[in-house]
Amino acid sequence: MAPRPDEGERFLDALKASPRPGAPPASDDAAFLHGVGERLRLLRARRGMTRRILSRQSGVSERYIAQMEAGGGNVSILLLRAIARALGVPATDLLADQPEHAADTALLDDLLARLTPDQRREARALLARHFGAQPHPGRATRIALIGLRGAGKSSLGRRLAEQRRVPFYELDREIEREAGTELREIFELHGQGGFRRLERAALERLLATGSGAVIATGGSIVADAATFALLLSHCRTVWVRAAPEEHMQRVLDQGDLRPMQDNRQAMKDLRAILASRESLYARADHILDTSGQTLDESVNALVTLLK
Ligand SMILES: Nc1ncnc2c1ncn2[C@@H]1O[C@H](COP(=O)(O)OP(=O)(O)O)[C@@H](O)[C@H]1O
Ligand SMILES: O=C(O)C1=C[C@@H](OP(=O)(O)O)[C@@H](O)[C@H](O)C1
Ligand SMILES: [Mg+2]
Structure with missing residues (x-):
């Protein structure tokens, strides 16, 4: 040849x-x-x-x-x-540097991409069982609620914590405590990257304070893969969901009238955000659909789901 x-x-x-520069x-x-x-x-x-x-x-x-x-x-x-x-x-x-095991990860990604969300959950459980991976200590009694704004994470979380007699944490408030300032200012001063770092630090701090807790997370926690993985591995997670129209109505009922200024656009944005996050929210251990339910009905359903 x-x-x-x-x-x-x-x-x-x-x-x-x-030629490499001698000094950094x-x-x-x-x-x-x-x-x-x-x-x-x-x-x-x-x-x-x-x-x-x-x-x-x-x-x-x-x-x-x-x-x-x-x-x-x-x-x-x-x-x-x-x-x-x-x-x-x-x-x-x-x-950016890619991890050395990129080939294995790519093959696994390819396999997992062909499964339905339910099958992916099953695959995760199978692998954990097969390799004897023990759940993180305290995972069973640490509940985290995820989902879009207006799902009911804060309202249901507070009620669930009372019922289980464990502390309730609102992750956004913990982030503010971490930063010593309000969310709005965090974004203004430190941007998305700064917020994500504080979110990660606040979650790590909560996870270190022993077990037995209910945590209501911010709707966008799924946007940071590492933080979301930390949450999934250390907490039993519930995706609190509702129909898009109900999300919107609940936010409006809470007095946030900003979306009313351009309702059609706001509804379109809400659907797009939900669509972009759905496959990630679906990685939760449980799903609670609150559509057409009263708050009390959803509290009862959540308590039963976690028994
Ligand atoms: N079935 C239900 N489950 C949860 N919240 C409900 C339900 N029906 C009505 N709501 C109302 O919807 C709002 C949900 O808001 P919130 O708990 O702040 O959600 P999030 O923290 O997910 O943004 C609350 O005012 C709550 O009373
Ligand atoms: O969904 C989102 O992108 C957000 C939801 C809010 O939290 P709640 O889901 O508790 O309302 C808050 O973290 C922030 O405004 C961003
Ligand atoms: Mg909330």
């Missing part, structure tokens, strides 16, 4: 160190670009691709690839995609 044209220089070129880059931006460059060089080396081959297959100039690898190129999104495609990896592999 004839050698491919670039065969000879493949490994050499790929492993040739691009001063700014956060520089450190990020440096990381992208390192990952690019590693992925290219792993594949035994020269810069010339990569350039030919991606349409990005060799000079630019060399510049990126040295941490100097602030690449456009489309060029990044072209390079990732030529390497045969998702663009995210260039942006």
Whole structure:
């Protein structure tokens, strides 16, 4: 078989160190670009691709690839995609370090993606049983309610805690305590990232204070995979759900009239948020449908569900 044209220089070129700054880059931006460059060089080396081959297959100039690898190129999104495609990896592999077990995880993800939500819950239980994974201490008596705004997490949570004679925690209030300021200000001062870090810290603090509790979480807790995984593993979780119209009516009844200003748009937004979160909420251990129920009826149903 004839050698491919670039065969000879493949490994050499790929492993040739691009100039690395001796000292750590001063700014956060520089450190990020440096990381992208390192990952690019590693992925290219792993594949035994020269810069010339990569350039030919991606349409990005060799000079630019060399510049990126040295941490100097602030690449456009489309060029990044072209390079990732030529390497045969998702663009995210260039942006952040991926865990070493990525192949196993990808196979598991693929398998799980083909199951229904019920089957996924079953698979989780089967794996835990098969590998003898013990539930976290206190999980059975620590209840967490998840779901969209107006589901009834706060109202039902307080009543459930009274009934079980355990403390009730509102995670949003715990976050405010953690930060020493109100949610609105947390978002203004620290943004989404800051809020998520505080949410994680507040949850860790609650989980460390022994067992026996009811926690009403914020509707968006499912947006952070690590925090949500922590919640699922340490608490029995209940997705409190209702029809979209009921969510809206309950929020309006609570005096928040902002959605009334443009009701059709607000309803559309609410449906979109619910749709984006449903597959995550569905990972809860239990589901409580409160549609068409009074608060008392739902309290009774929740108590029975958790017996
Ligand atoms: N079946 C029901 N279950 C829960 N809440 C209900 C029900 N019917 C009406 N509600 C009312 O809906 C509102 C739910 O709000 P809240 O408990 O603050 O929800 P969340 O904390 O999930 O945003 C409360 O005012 C509650 O009285
Ligand atoms: O669903 C959401 O994105 C949110 C729900 C709110 O909590 P409740 O679900 O307790 O109303 C609160 O955390 C924040 O306004 C965001
Ligand atoms: Mg609430």
